[in-house]
Amino acid sequence: MRRPLLLWLLLAALALAAFAMALISGSVALTPGAVLRALFGGEQAEIVLRLRLPRALAAFGVGGALALAGALMQALLRNALAEPYLLGASGGAAIGALLAMLAGAALAWINLGAAAGAAAVMGLLMLMARRDFGDDIAPGGAVRLLLSGVALAAISGALVALLLAVAPEAQLRGMLFWLLGDLAGVDDSRAVWLALLAAFLIAYPRARALNVLARGDALAQSLGVNVRALRLTAFGAASIVTAAAVATAGTVGFVGLVAPHLVRLAVGNDQRVLLPACVMAGGILLLLADTVARTVVAPLQLPTGAVMSLVGAPLFLALLWRDARG
Amino acid sequence: MADSPLIEARGLMLAVGTRRLVADFSWRAGAGEFWCVLGANGAGKTTLLRALAGLLVPMRGEVLIKGRPLEEWQRHALALERGFVAQHAHDAFDAGVLETALIGRHPHLDPWAWESKADVAAARAVLARVGLQGYEARSVKTLSGGERQRVSLATLLLQDPRICLLDEPTSHQDVAQQAAVSTLLRALAGEGRVVIAALHDINLAARHATHALLLDGAGTVSAGPIAQMLSAENLSRIYRHPMRVVSEQGTDWFFPQTPS
Numbered sequence: 001m002r003r004p005l006l007l008w009l010l011l012a013a014l015a016l017a018a019f020a021m022a023l024i025s026g027s028v029a030l031t032p033g034a035v036l037r038a039l040f041g042g043e044q045a046e047i048v049l050r051l052r053l054p055r056a057l058a059a060f061g062v063g064g065a066l067a068l069a070g071a072l073m074q075a076l077l078r079n080a081l082a083e084p085y086l087l088g089a090s091g092g093a094a095i096g097a098l099l100a101m102l103a104g105a106a107l108a109w110i111n112l113g114a115a116a117g118a119a120a121v122m123g124l125l126m127l128m129a130r131r132d133f134g135d136d137i138a139p140g141g142a143v144r145l146l147l148s149g150v151a152l153a154a155i156s157g158a159l160v161a162l163l164l165a166v167a168p169e170a171q172l173r174g175m176l177f178w179l180l181g182d183l184a185g186v187d188d189s190r191a192v193w194l195a196l197l198a199a200f201l202i203a204y205p206r207a208r209a210l211n212v213l214a215r216g217d218a219l220a221q222s223l224g225v226n227v228r229a230l231r232l233t234a235f236g237a238a239s240i241v242t243a244a245a246v247a248t249a250g251t252v253g254f255v256g257l258v259a260p261h262l263v264r265l266a267v268g269n270d271q272r273v274l275l276p277a278c279v280m281a282g283g284i285l286l287l288l289a290d291t292v293a294r295t296v297v298a299p300l301q302l303p304t305g306a307v308m309s310l311v312g313a314p315l316f317l318a319l320l321w322r323d324a325r326g
Numbered sequence: 327m328a329d330s331p332l333i334e335a336r337g338l339m340l341a342v343g344t345r346r347l348v349a350d351f352s353w354r355a356g357a358g359e360f361w362c363v364l365g366a367n368g369a370g371k372t373t374l375l376r377a378l379a380g381l382l383v384p385m386r387g388e389v390l391i392k393g394r395p396l397e398e399w400q401r402h403a404l405a406l407e408r409g410f411v412a413q414h415a416h417d418a419f420d421a422g423v424l425e426t427a428l429i430g431r432h433p434h435l436d437p438w439a440w441e442s443k444a445d446v447a448a449a450r451a452v453l454a455r456v457g458l459q460g461y462e463a464r465s466v467k468t469l470s471g472g473e474r475q476r477v478s479l480a481t482l483l484l485q486d487p488r489i490c491l492l493d494e495p496t497s498h499q500d501v502a503q504q505a506a507v508s509t510l511l512r513a514l515a516g517e518g519r520v521v522i523a524a525l526h527d528i529n530l531a532a533r534h535a536t537h538a539l540l541l542d543g544a545g546t547v548s549a550g551p552i553a554q555m556l557s558a559e560n561l562s563r564i565y566r567h568p569m570r571v572v573s574e575q576g577t578d579w580f581f582p583q584t585p586s
Contacts, residue, residue, distance in 0.1 A: 078418030205437050212432050216416035219478075221381050223485060224405030224433045269419035272440070 004273040007266075011280035015060070018287045022056040023048055025295045050187075058189035058248055059290035059304065060283035063255050065196045065245040067282020070256030071263075071275055072203055072238040075210045076231055077142045083256035084118075084242040087149030090253065091156025092121030093246035097178055098163045101171055110178075111191075115247035121152050122239035126232070181252035181305015183290050195244030199237040200279065206230060207271035214269065252305040254312035255282050255289075261319055285312070330393060331356045332520045333378060333408070333489050337387035340373050347373055349545035351387070355522065355537070357488070360515040362531035362552070363524040365541030366565050371524040372413065372493050374541065378522065379410040379491045391489065405433035408489035409482045413497070415474050417466050424449055424462040426477050430484030445484075452483040457506060471498035479507065483514075490514055492523040496530065508534040528580040532556050540564050556580065 023035045030044055038048035066084060073082035084090060096117025100110040129145040160179065167175055177184075203210075209230050213220045220227050245252070259282035260274070267273050286308060293307040331354035340348040347370030355361055363371045376382045378389055380396040389396045391407055399407075409430075417426075427449045428441050435441065441449075453459060456476040466474060475498050482490060495511070496504040504527060512534045515521045522539075525531045531538065531552070538555035540548045542564045548555065561569040561580060568583040 075418075078416070080419070208432060208435070208437075212429055214418045215426070215429055216412060218376070218381055218410060218412040219415075219429070219481070221401075222379055222405065222408070222410035223430070224402040226401055264419065268425070269421055270425065 004267070004277070007273065007277060008280070011277060011284070015280055015284050015287075018284045018291075019056055019060070022059070022287055022291045023052050025291055026052060027298050054187040054189065055183055055290065055294075056287055058186040058192065059183050059287040061189045061192040061196055062183070062245045062249040062252060063259070063286025063289075064279040064283035065192050065199070065241040066252060066256040066286075067259035067278040068196065068199060068203070068275065069238040069242045069245070070282075071260040071271075071278040072199075072210075072234045073256075074260055075214055075271055076234045076238070077146055078214060079142060079146055080261065081257075082146060082149075083260075084238065084245075085251065085253040085256055086153060087125065087146070088121045088152035088154075088156055089118040089239070089242045090246055090251040091153045091160065092117035092119075093243070094160045094179055094251055095156055095163070096120070097246075097250070098160060098167070098175055101175055101178070102163065102167060111247040114250070115243040117156075118243040118246050119239060121156065122235070122242065125149055125152060126235055126239075177303055178250040180303035181250045181308065183249050183304045184294070184301050186248060189248055192241075192244040192248045195240050196279065199241040200275070202237040203234060204272075204275055206233065207275055210234065210271040211269075214271075250305060252286065252308055254309045254316070255286050258312045258316050259285055261316065265319060331390075332392060333522075334390040334393070335378065335387065336390065338374075338377060338384050338389065339386035340370060340377055340382075340384055342370070342373055346545050347541070347543060348377075348547055351547045353539070353547070353549045355520045357518045357520055358515055359520050359537050360512050360535045361520070361522040361537045361539055361549075362535035363522060363539045363541065364526075364528065364531060364561075364564065365524075366543055369541040369543030369564065371541060374539070374547070375410070375491050375493050375522065375524060379408060380404060381410060402433055405485070405487075407487050408491065409485045409487035411475075411478045411482050411490075411492040411495055413493040415466075415478050417474075420465050420467050422462065423453065423458060423464045423466060423469070423477055426466050427453055427480040427484055430481035430486075433485065449480070449484055452480045453477075455483065456480050456510065457503065472500060472503055475499065476503070476507070479510070488519045490519055490521045490523075492521070494524045494526065496525060496527065504530055512536075528556065528561065532578060532580065 020032060024030050024032060028047055034044055035048055038044040070083035073087065074080055093114040094117065096113035097110050100113035125145065125148055128148050164175060209225045212223050212225050213227065213230060217227055260278050263274055263277045263281050267277060289308040289311055290304045293302040293304045296302065334354040336352050338348055338351040363374065365371050377384050380389065391399060391404065428445060431441055431445050450462065453462060456479045458473065458476055458480065466477060469477065475495060479495060496507050499507055508530050511521045511523055515536065535552050537550065538552045540555055540560055556578065558569045558571045570581045570583050572579045572581065
């Protein structure tokens with residue numbers, strides 16, 4: 001039952017490699033040596049410490065946060081489709097952020113608007129499904145919650161379209177990039193890292209209970225799991241990370257879906273292994289996607305979220321069909 | 327009953343929707359007893375088992391575990407005393423057989439602890455006991471219904487409660503496994519536990535159970551030693567179908583009458 005140490009070491013090594021790649025690549029290509037010197041205040045310190053490292057940290061943090069949210073929601077709803085993007089959290093965040101942009105608010109307020117929008121949708125979802133969170137889940141309760149999220153996402157999508165339609169020309173480009181998920185200009189990722197740490201510390205001690213819950217409510221209850229409290233806590237933790245992630249990077253899809261699936265295929269579904277591995281895998285995936293986004297057609301920068309989906313979706317499809325044939 | 331009862335119901339009333347399935351049911355069971363729960367489809371076997379396990383709150387009355395009402399028990403402490411095997415297992419995600427059986431250790435482990443070598447060894451022994459030796463690495467999603475049911479049984483054995491409630495543990499088993507599972511349940515009772523299981527095969531129940539609970543689905547639950555409870559008259563009443571008894575060398579066999 002225990003070999004995750006090797007896995008975690010492997011993921012940590014991959015993460016380091018992804019960071020190295022992110023710091024080396026860019027409009028000014030640096031040698032690994034130059035990056036190392038810059039990290040300790042060498043001549044390229046400006047580029048590495050002020051531009052690339054903060055953005056890389058943000059990408060990794062956001063990716064890890066969304067992957068953790070996806071893994072938690074999948075365990076909670078016992079459905080491999082669940083993720084923050086699909087459940088409408090990103091849509092809610094978009095409404096909040098666009099409204100703040102329309103009002104001409106400063107960046108901090110836009111981020112706050114996004115976080116509030118995401119939290120509002122998750123709260124609404126929790127309110128609607130409060131009965132289904134109970135000890136004795138109604139038949140189809142998890143599916144109902146998932147479908148409610150999809151409906152909320154549709155409503156948010158429609159509202160976002162309306163906001164875009166009435167927005168002044170000058171703001172459209174900024175809004176569009178926000179919607180596509182953009183890490184350009186993100187220099188402060190403390191919020192997302194803090195949220196990630198908090199959510200992980202909340203979720204990880206409950207990982208084995210989540211394993212039990214994945215086998216059904218009746219079994220979980222008879223093994224002493226407080227099903228209702230566990231659902232609320234895990235959903236709350238997922239909401240915190242989602243809100244922080246979308247506030248930092250806008251709507252980045254797919255990493256919350258792909259990372260847990262990738263990890264599950266590799267290591268199975270023991271949440272004690274899966275949750276930390278998901279954080280690492282999500283971080284690595286988004287960091288790689290972001291590095292591609294800002295270097296592939298440099299000096300032009302592509303929106304990170306679009307690159308993530310462009311790379312993530314085919315990867316997901318490949319996994320899905322390999323699985324189906326297997 | 328010499329020992330104090332492990333499990334007891336007092337004035338229990340249970341309903342599903344507007345149908346009252348159990349009315350004013352009082353009963354007690356102690357160590358060494360294997361109770362089979364018999365009744366027609368929809369008579370309330372599952373509802374009764376779930377209420378006895380504390381998974382649903384009765385409309386009226388209470389269930390006592392070791393003399394203490396269910397609501398006074400901490401979830402964790404209760405999980406060490408009573409186990410429940412549902413009719414169907416839900417595997418949201420794929421997992422190995424050994425891993426799934428080890429889920430039963432959950433209440434025995436500290437929040438941060440992982441299953442120990444001793445737990446894994448116990449899991450292997452238990453899997454062998456339910457006839458799943460060599461299945462440890464198999465994926466639960468590749469198992470047949472009967473095999474999956476026996477994994478659930480292994481999970482229960484690893485939970486190791488004194489009060490075992492099982493909802494149709496033999497429903498997907500072939501004849502040999504039905505007999506094996508029934509023998510195992512009888513052995514569990516012999517280890518100082520009380521076993522309460524919904525069964526459909528009356529003859530299997532007659533061979534292995536020590537006591538029977540008969541649900542007529544209209545509120546009445548009759549309880550007693552198996553030999554007294556199993557009669558053509560009682561069975562005809564609860565199944566609403568004429569039943570015959572055939573005695574052969576002192577053993578009674580029960581059959582539904584078929585129009586010939």
